[in-house]
Amino acid sequence: MSNYPLSYKLSWLPSLLKPSLGGDRNGFAAPAATLIEPRPSRTVRLAFVGDISAVANRSTPQCDPGIMALLSSADLVVGNCESPIVERPSAVLGTKLGTHHTMTEQFLVDTLAAVGIARDRLALSLANNHVLDQGIAGFDQTVATLKRLGIRTIGTPAKGPIERLSAGSLTLGFAAFTLWRNADAALFSGRVSMTVEPARWRRDAAKSIDLICAVPHWDWEFRHFPRPATRALARLMASHGVGLIAGHHAHVVQTVERIGKTVVAYGLGDFLGTALSRQPWPGRIGAILTVDVSADLGTRGAIEGYQLHFFMRLRQGNHEWLVPIEALDGAEKRRVAARLDAIFPTRSA
Structure with a gap:
């Protein structure tokens, strides 16, 4: 059984059809x-992308050259693997209906090539609610496939609460976890990180880590502004030394907050469509977060700067086409700009 509260379930469909701009808008950053x-x-450049799934793509997505160049410039790209990687789905009906996710190894390989992400510079989080959509065997196949492809993973408790990854000359510590699951707790236990222990993260990361990063699968879906409980969790993590937080699960672009020296990007939206093949337009706006981290001796591990790069997933036959919002025109460009200005009032300042 899933662990979503009833109020969450009742609000899911209305929010999907009309993503919400409601909530507390105070204290957010550019x-x-x-x-x-x-x-x-x-500096060392990190790039964070949102949820990756094949739900909206029956063939390899297309990508604007500018987005490819942005992703290929990163020393490390981090994303959320929202679909188990299997050749044949075990949940046949759910997969056809779109409630159970899946993608093939070939789809992932072709997609990474199409968007300019090198496998040896990629880390994928498995800490999400869909990772067991194809059962335990599907989870095991996903882990094995990513290992064979040379893609690093985060978000499994076997590696401990902090997983060390190298990026350029830096050593980073990643704490990836999900608050949500679509299956029984017993199935997630021991396979997917669901425990939030920031005090322990700091102890485990005390040695030889330049920056602690959290990759949470949190908050409620289709809401541009995070809930109070989500912001409280971000403050807790920041108080225990987490310097960078890049979240997933909302499937829409969410706000940015600065808590002391900690940068929090609450939600990057989908990198590839995960809800429907033809999702309402606000859910087709995504963001890539680039973060430049100092490698100088005096400021090593400090965030030099960050930026959200917004793009749109356009429908192109049986797949998606990723284009920067600057490439849009007409009414579509105006409504996307209006939505982003509502979320980030200072973005054009």
């Missing part, structure tokens, strides 16, 4: 900022 002056001479 989608781009420089945090260290003078800028360090050496």
Whole structure:
């Protein structure tokens, strides 16, 4: 059984059809900022993308060259693997209906090539509610496939609460977890990280880690502004030394907050469509978060600056086409700009 409260379930469909701009809008930050002056001479670039799924793509997606260049410039790309990687789905009916996710190894390989992400510079979180959609065997196949492809994973308790990954000359600690599950707790236990223990993260990361990053699968879906409980959890993590938080699960772009020196991007939306093949337009706006981290001796591990790069997933036959919002025109460009201005009032300042 899933662990969603009844109020969440009742609000899911209305929010899907009309993503919400409701909620507390106070205290949020601009989608781009420089945090260290003078800028360090050496930096490592991280790029975070949203949920990755084949639900809206029956063939390889297309990608604008500018987005490809942005992703290929990163020393490390981090995303959320929202679909188990299997050749034949075990949940046949649910897969056809779209409630159970799946993608093939070939789809993932072709997609990474199409968007400019090198496998040896990619880390995928398995801490999400859909990772067991194809059962335990599907989960095991996903882990094995990613290992064979040379793609690093985070979000499994076997590696401990903090997983160390190298990026350029830095060593980063990743704490990936999900608050939500679509199956019984017994199935998730021991396979998918669901425990939030920031005090322990700091102890485990005390040595040889330059920056602690959290990758939570949290909040409620289709809401541009995070709930109070989500913001409270972000403050708790920041108080225990987490310097960067990049969240998933909302399937729409969410706000950014700065808590002291901690940068929190509550939700990056979908990188590839995960809800419907023809999702309402606000859910087709996505963001790529780039973060430049100092590698200089005096400021090593400090965030030099960050920026959200917004894009739109357009329908192109039986797959999606990722284009920067600057490439849109006419009424579509105006309504996307209006939505982003409502979420980030200072983005054009």
